[in-house]
Amino acid sequence: MAIQKGNLVLNILTEKCPHCGKGHVFEKKSEVFQFPVMRKSCEICDFKFDREPGYFIGAMYISYGLAVLQGLITFLICFFLFPSLPTIALPLLIASVILLFSVKNYKLSRIIYIHIFPW
Numbered sequence: 001m002a003i004q005k006g007n008l009v010l011n012i013l014t015e016k017c018p019h020c021g022k023g024h025v026f027e028k029k030s031e032v033f034q035f036p037v038m039r040k041s042c043e044i045c046d047f048k049f050d051r052e053p054g055y056f057i058g059a060m061y062i063s064y065g066l067a068v069l070q071g072l073i074t075f076l077i078c079f080f081l082f083p084s085l086p087t088i089a090l091p092l093l094i095a096s097v098i099l100l101f102s103v104k105n106y107k108l109s110r111i112i113y114i115h116i117f118p119w
């Protein structure tokens with residue numbers, strides 16, 4: 001049913017439609033600190049992104065996984081490259097990194113989710 005066009009990883013990273021691989025899933029930002037707005041359907045193939053109410057609740061699990069992965073990578077970098085760092089700095093650094101990537105996580109988790117469950 002779903003016609004996959006182009007490279008899957010490239011489509012996810014460039015936030016393209018899971019059906020045609022050309023249309024953008026999110027609206028273009030008009031301001032720098034604007035929260036991302038998802039389109040209702042693809043501009044090229046009219047593929048509906050939000051299938052049903054609550055469809056993207058599952059994307060929270062992906063977002064959680066991405067945040068844990070970022071926290072783990074931050075911890076490992078701090079632990080091995082900066083061993084003299086005070087213990088209290090680690091959770092603060094990890095929280096800062098997760099907060100810094102939160103908007104990107106939001107977009108990436110939804111994109112990954114519609115690529116996993118495209119119908």
Ligand SMILES: [Zn+2]
Nearest residue numbers: 017020042045
């Ligand atoms: Zn499309």
